[in-house]
Structures are given as structure tokens and as C-alpha cells.
Amino acid sequence: MGVPGTRGAPPPEIEKSELFAVDAYRRSFDSTVLAVDREQNRVALARTAFYPGGGGQPHDVGTLRWDGGSARVTRVKRDAGRIWHWLDAEDPSSAEASRAPLPSASTEVLGELDWERRHTLMRTHTALHILCGVIWSEYRIAVTGGNMEPGRGRLDFPLDHIDTGLGRRVERRINEEVDRAREVLVDFLDRSEADLDPALIRTAVGLIPREIDPLRVIDIVGLDKQADGGTHVADTAEVGRVAVTGTSSKGRSNKRIRIELRDPPAPG
Structure with a gap:
């Protein structure tokens, strides 16, 4: 399939x-x-x-x-x-x-x-979506920017400040979601339907050109749902262990969280 x-x-x-x-x-x-x-x-x-x-x-x-x-x-x-x-x-x-x-x-x-590189990017991209979902569940704020390379990536959020325990808390929550093996679904939604979906509004759907219709949507069931054109693994367990390698301030209300893949995903 x-x-x-x-x-x-x-x-x-x-x-x-x-x-x-x-x-x-x-x-x-x-x-x-x-x-x-x-x-x-x-x-x-x-x-x-x-x-x-x-x-x-x-x-x-x-x-x-x-x-x-x-x-x-x-x-x-x-x-x-x-x-x-x-x-x-x-x-x-x-x-x-x-x-x-x-x-x-x-x-x-x-x-x-180059399948090894592609699969690593799929795992990395899904890990960043898990991070996005974790931050949304705790702070109700949307991601403002991000980037990745095979095995590592970062996202920026409009946080007012970073406390000393943020990285540890986020890392624990990401790996809890990995362990839950949440299914990752792909859907194509008519633009009119997508614009009414609160789960997509937080990802600034309004910034996506109107001519892109329908929208491709990635749904980590029960955690994160947003318009996205990239490639992902089938469930969060396939991501494997994730480490938060740094948190930093990139402005008065813009904070960066960096992650890396650690152990490979469990076989099977």
C-alpha cells in the first residue's frame, strides 16, 4: 500500500x-x-x-x-x-x-x-512534529520556524522565556509519545474544509497560497495535525529515541529547541 x-x-x-x-x-x-x-x-x-x-x-x-x-x-x-x-x-x-x-x-x-538518508529524514521530520504537538499541548502556541538535516533539527516557538527544566521536560514528553506508537496518517482536505479545522489554524494555514487546494495534511493521531508536504514514518515508534540537545533564545519572544535522533528505532 x-x-x-x-x-x-x-x-x-x-x-x-x-x-x-x-x-x-x-x-x-x-x-x-x-x-x-x-x-x-x-x-x-x-x-x-x-x-x-x-x-x-x-x-x-x-x-x-x-x-x-x-x-x-x-x-x-x-x-x-x-x-x-x-x-x-x-x-x-x-x-x-x-x-x-x-x-x-x-x-x-x-x-x-538513497534510502538510509531518506528514512532518517522521515524519522527526523516526524520527531519535529511530535515536538510541535508536545509544545502545543502545554503552551497552545504555534511553531514559527524550523529546519532539519538527517538525524537532527530545530523548531522555534514564541515563548516568553525558557526555564532550566524545559529541555528535560520536552525530551521526556517526546519519548513518551514515541513509546505510544501513535499512527501517522496522511489526508488530503479541500481547502474550504481545512480552513475551518482548528487543528490546522495553529499552523498558519492562511499563509499557504489559496491555489493549493486540496491541502495535504499529516495527522499524528491524538497529538499533532497540520498541513505538510514532507515525508514521514508510519507511527511514532519508528522514530526511535530522541534527545533535546539545546534550548536558546533567538529574540525577546522567540525560543529555539534543538533535537537529535539517538538510538535507531526498535526492529519490527
């Missing part, structure tokens, strides 16, 4: 072309080259499982293979309505130039993600 727990059919154009949005566990895929940009050494594909980056989550990397060639995918980004994949030579230490030969338009290709 796709993303475990998916509720509601995604828009047909998303389901057909943006595989990462409907199946976060897909490691490889076949596709066709739609367009070639030789100046930037990049290609656009008919469909892709490579996440193009956004919302603080980095883009995926991996490999693209075709009959007679292969290349490393080093960058993925939305640009002018398409998702572009930048290609470099698969062996960067070779004497050849690092720019890879490009497949021609209409070429059939096989894409393969």
Missing part, C-alpha cells in the same frame, strides 16, 4: 506524478524523461519519488539509471511547475568531468533513492 493510514484519495495529478506524497516508503521507481535542461545539467521526469525539498526538509538524493547511462541525483527542486533532478557523474573521482551525460527526452529511466 502507499503511506500507511492514508485517508481520502489524493488529487489524480499528485498520485500520478508525485510518488513521495502518496508513498513515503517507495525506494525506487520507473519513469520517463519529460524535459532536459543541458545548461543546468538537469532533467524533469513524468513521475518521481524524489522529494524536492520544502518546509524545512531537504531534498532527496540517489541515482538515475537508463539504457546506456547512469548518474547521481545530487539536487531536486520545484521550478516553474516541474520537479527537476540535477545529475552528476556517478563516480565523482573519475578523470571525467563531474557533469553527467543526460538522457534524452522520452528516455525511460529507473530512479533509486
Whole structure:
């Protein structure tokens, strides 16, 4: 199946072309080259499982293979309505130039993600949503900013101050939610419905362009629900242990909480 727990059919154009949005566990895929940009050494594909980056989550990397060639995918980004994949030579230490030969338009290709990196980002992203839910449950304040890399990330909140025990309390609460193995669901909501949902208003849905309709929503059942385009694990237990590595002030009413993944998730 796709993303475990998916509720509601995604828009047909998303389901057909943006595989990462409907199946976060897909490691490889076949596709066709739609367009070639030789100046930037990049290609656009008919469909892709490579996440193009956004919302603080980095883009995926991996490999693209075709009959007679292969290349490393080093960058993925939305640009002018398409998702572009930048290609470099698969062996960067070779004497050849690092720019890879490009497949021609209409070429059939096989894409393969760097799965270890992607899965770590899925765990990290879900851990940040757990942090967001924990802070909301205690303070009823929304996140104001954030960023992540594989295995670590941070979120900012409009807290007036940070007491000495905040990091320890938050770390304990995050890991309690990990232990609860809460299901992580993916839904697609009509914009009119999403705008009326109090659980989404706290994530500043009003800042999302009106033309994005329906909204993709991530729901950690019973804890956190918000519009989000990134990739996540199927339940909180898959995140594994999380440590709060720091809290700091980034202004009069803006405080930062940093987290890192520690032990890998339990097998099974």
C-alpha cells in the first residue's frame, strides 16, 4: 500500500506524478524523461519519488539509471511547475568531468533513492512534529520556524522565556509519545474544509497560497495535525529515541529547541 493510514484519495495529478506524497516508503521507481535542461545539467521526469525539498526538509538524493547511462541525483527542486533532478557523474573521482551525460527526452529511466538518508529524514521530520504537538499541548502556541538535516533539527516557538527544566521536560514528553506508537496518517482536505479545522489554524494555514487546494495534511493521531508536504514514518515508534540537545533564545519572544535522533528505532 502507499503511506500507511492514508485517508481520502489524493488529487489524480499528485498520485500520478508525485510518488513521495502518496508513498513515503517507495525506494525506487520507473519513469520517463519529460524535459532536459543541458545548461543546468538537469532533467524533469513524468513521475518521481524524489522529494524536492520544502518546509524545512531537504531534498532527496540517489541515482538515475537508463539504457546506456547512469548518474547521481545530487539536487531536486520545484521550478516553474516541474520537479527537476540535477545529475552528476556517478563516480565523482573519475578523470571525467563531474557533469553527467543526460538522457534524452522520452528516455525511460529507473530512479533509486538513497534510502538510509531518506528514512532518517522521515524519522527526523516526524520527531519535529511530535515536538510541535508536545509544545502545543502545554503552551497552545504555534511553531514559527524550523529546519532539519538527517538525524537532527530545530523548531522555534514564541515563548516568553525558557526555564532550566524545559529541555528535560520536552525530551521526556517526546519519548513518551514515541513509546505510544501513535499512527501517522496522511489526508488530503479541500481547502474550504481545512480552513475551518482548528487543528490546522495553529499552523498558519492562511499563509499557504489559496491555489493549493486540496491541502495535504499529516495527522499524528491524538497529538499533532497540520498541513505538510514532507515525508514521514508510519507511527511514532519508528522514530526511535530522541534527545533535546539545546534550548536558546533567538529574540525577546522567540525560543529555539534543538533535537537529535539517538538510538535507531526498535526492529519490527
